[in-house]
Amino acid sequence: xxxxxxxxxxxxxxxxxxxxxxLTPRYDVxxxxxxxxxxxxxxxxxxxxxxxxxxxxGIFQGDKVNIIGNGVVLDPALFxxxxxxxxxSGHDLKKRLHISKKAHLILPTxxxxxxxxxxxxxxxxxxxxxxxxxxxxxxxxxxxxxRVGDILHDFEKKYAAAKARHEQILKSLNYIYDLTELEKAxxxxxxxxxxxxxxxxxxxxxxxxxxGKSVLCEGAQGTMxxxxxxxxxxxxxxNTICAGACTGLGIAPNKIGDVYGIFKAYCTRVGAGxxxxxxxxxxxxxxxxxxxxxxxxxxxxxxxxxxxLVALKYSVMINGVTKxxxxxxxxxxxxxxxxxxxxxxxxxxxxxxxxxxxxxxVEPVYVELPGWQTDMTxxxxxxxxxxxxxxxxxxxxxQLEVPIKIVSVGPDxxxxxxxxxxx
Ligand code: GDP
Ligand code: IMO
Ligand code: MG
Numbered sequence: 077x078x079x080x081x082x083x084x085x086x087x088x089x090x091x092x093x094x095x096x097x098x099l100t101p102r103y104d105v106x107x108x109x110x111x112x113x114x115x116x117x118x119x120x121x122x123x124x125x126x127x128x129x130x131x132x133x134g135i136f137q138g139d140k141v142n143i144i145g146n147g148v149v150l151d152p153a154l155f156x157x158x159x160x161x162x163x164x165s166g167h168d169l170k171k172r173l174h175i176s177k178k179a180h181l182i183l184p185t186x187x188x189x190x191x192x193x194x195x196x197x198x199x200x201x202x203x204x205x206x207x208x209x210x211x212x213x214x215x216x217x218x219x220x221x222x223r224v225g226d227i228l229h230d231f232e233k234k235y236a237a238a239k240a241r242h243e244q245i246l247k248s249l250n251y252i253y254d255l256t257e258l259e260k261a262x263x264x265x266x267x268x269x270x271x272x273x274x275x276x277x278x279x280x281x282x283x284x285x286x287x288g289k290s291v292l293c294e295g296a297q298g299t300m301x302x303x304x305x306x307x308x309x310x311x312x313x314x315n316t317i318c319a320g321a322c323t324g325l326g327i328a329p330n331k332i333g334d335v336y337g338i339f340k341a342y343c344t345r346v347g348a349g350x351x352x353x354x355x356x357x358x359x360x361x362x363x364x365x366x367x368x369x370x371x372x373x374x375x376x377x378x379x380x381x382x383x384x385l386v387a388l389k390y391s392v393m394i395n396g397v398t399k400x401x402x403x404x405x406x407x408x409x410x411x412x413x414x415x416x417x418x419x420x421x422x423x424x425x426x427x428x429x430x431x432x433x434x435x436x437x438v439e440p441v442y443v444e445l446p447g448w449q450t451d452m453t454x455x456x457x458x459x460x461x462x463x464x465x466x467x468x469x470x471x472x473x474x475q476l477e478v479p480i481k482i483v484s485v486g487p488d489x490x491x492x493x494x495x496x497x498x499x
Contacts, residue, residue: 077285078333079107081321082401083295085391087307087345089371089378090338091403091484093117096133096294098482098492099336104289105141106134107281109324110314111296112149112182112212113158114205116372121489126162127372130155131173132294135162139172145277146178147314147324149212150224151187152265153258159268175269176277177225183235184258185242186211192251202310203347205374211242213313224274227266278326285331293321299391300345307434310349318395337397337478339388341405341414341468344378346371352438353381353417367407382415382442385475390430392476401482402472405465406491411447414468418443418475445471452485458495469495 082099084090097119100106113129119136120126128135130150132142144150159169186208193210194201204210215221220241226234246253284291297316300306305317314320318335321327342363345351354360360380363369369378391397408414417440419428426441448464455461461469461483469480483493 077288077290078331079281079285079291079293079321079325079327080334080336081293081295081318081332082336082338083316083318083395084298085337085339085388085395085397086298086343086384087300087351088296088298089116089344089346090298090340092295092338093119093128093133094403094484094487094489095336095338095401095482095492096292097121097136098489099292100134100137100140102290103134103140103292105143105281105284105291106132107143107145107277107291107293107325108132108148108296109145109293109321110147110316111312112209113151113154113207114209114312114373115296117296118372118487119489120487124165129158129373131158131162131169134292134294135167135169135173141172141174143275143277143280143325144173144175144179145281145325146176147320148176148179149182149209149216150175150179151182151207151262152269153184153261154207154265156261156265156268170271171273174273174275174277174280175224177223177228177274178277179224180212180216180221181224181226182208182212183222183238183242184255184262185239185246186215187258188246188251188253188255189242192246192249192253195251196249201348203349205347210313224269227269228274231266281325281327293325293327295320299394300387302394305390305394307349310347334398335395336399336401337392337395338401338403339383340403341383341408342367343381343384344369346374346376346378350434350436350438351379351381352387352420352434353384353440354379355381363407366410367404382417382440383472384417384440385472386417386420386428386430388476389428392478397478399482400473400476400478400480401484402469402480403484405483406451406453406485408447409451409453410449412449414445414447415442416445416471416475417441453491455485455493458483458493
């Protein structure tokens with residue numbers, strides 16, 4: 077068997093959590109491969125809303141095993157809070173949530189370093205989620221990290237060494253902080269973590285595939301936030317792309333099956349950094365209000381704009397997307413016209429490839445399409461789609477050269493329509 081991968085094609089928050097939950101019944105196992113509690117994946121069903129940060133979004137479907145892979149960075153305190161709140165609502169996790177021993181731990185001092193580095197950047201700050209993501213991946217790459225597996229062996233010593241190193245850096249930055257509360261909750265989190273199966277997830281995943289079991293890999297963030305291919309330096313610190321599933325779970329490239337690329341019918345971004353199609357007018361405000369565009373983790377207002385097909389084509393290429401999923405089309409239900417950016421104007425020249433730098437001087441070139449002006453939120457099948465909506469889908473498919481297989485028309489699990497059109 078091969079693994080399928082579902083990942084974001086824009087700047088995150090495309091609706092990955094919702095769709096992973098919808099697709100989970102078709103798989104035996106769901107696995108996260110990168111990122112950490114910077115993610116906020118929202119799921120809605122039976123009148124309940126859940127936001128997952130570190131736990132994979134397959135956790136609500138029956139007794140499916142969910143895996144936190146080696147590419148993930150884990151904060152034990154936040155993990156404990158998240159897992160306990162799920163357990164309080166009746167979901168038993170302890171046996172079916174497996175955690176890689178090779179996943180790196182986010183230390184309390186990583187969170188403080190995140191804040192200190194951001195403060196030091198002044199106006200150039202990234203607008204991180206403040207969860208210690210950058211400093212934890214930095215320690216991983218510079219071979220100074222503490223891993224989940226370390227909590228079983230010589231932990232006190234490893235923790236103390238990492239903490240001492242961080243405190244030295246914080247001192248050199250003259251950064252004032254108080255560790256007491258953070259550290260207390262974190263140590264409780266470490267004890268809590270020991271109740272879960274701590275595994276060699278690369279062996280587990282490959283064993284599952286050998287046994288004919290199916291695995292869905294769930295990406296966090298989005299391609300435009302990828303450390304290599306995103307809008308650097310306004311990115312996260314992991315590989316959010318398809319290849320991240322190989323390194324973040326120990327899967328060989330020839331074991332990859334379908335790559336589901338997920339995007340909003342428009343575009344959003346939270347935090348700082350370039351966003352060529354951003355709208356600063358009432359249309360942007362309208363998208364934000366109708367789409368409830370506020371961060372699932374930080375509550376920050378998301379910046380809104382039209383769909384950017386230059387960036388999307390790039391994402392499709394980098395990930396080898398085989399199936400597209402379009403989210404939040406209902407948010408555009410009342411628009412008379414819809415715009416789509418098909419090229420950038422840079423230095424007086426029109427380009428349709430994603431350039432090295434989009435920080436300055438990028439002017440989007442738009443085409444305008446008629447809106448469908450129909451409430452789509454209760455639709456059950458593609459047979460009900462208005463003509464203008466079908467025209468929008470066809471236009472996007474022609475531009476991106478990949479079929480749109482699923483359309484989401486609302487936040488609930490049920491508001492999901494599969495398309496059975498020929499590939
Ligand atoms: P993720 O990080 O990719 O999982 O996405 P988030 O959960 O951060 O953000 C997506 C938001 O849109 C959440 O509030 C979802 O409940 C909501 N959502 C998902 N799909 C749809 C949809 O088709 N229509 C609407 N209106 N909301 C949606
Ligand atoms: P999900 O999985 C949207 C953004 C932050 C910031 C940048 C770096 O819910 O789609 P970090 O804390 O990772 O160092 O922040 O990345 N960011 C996200 N934006 N969705 C996310 O995750 C994000 N995770 C990080 O806002 O601009
Ligand atoms: Mg999110």
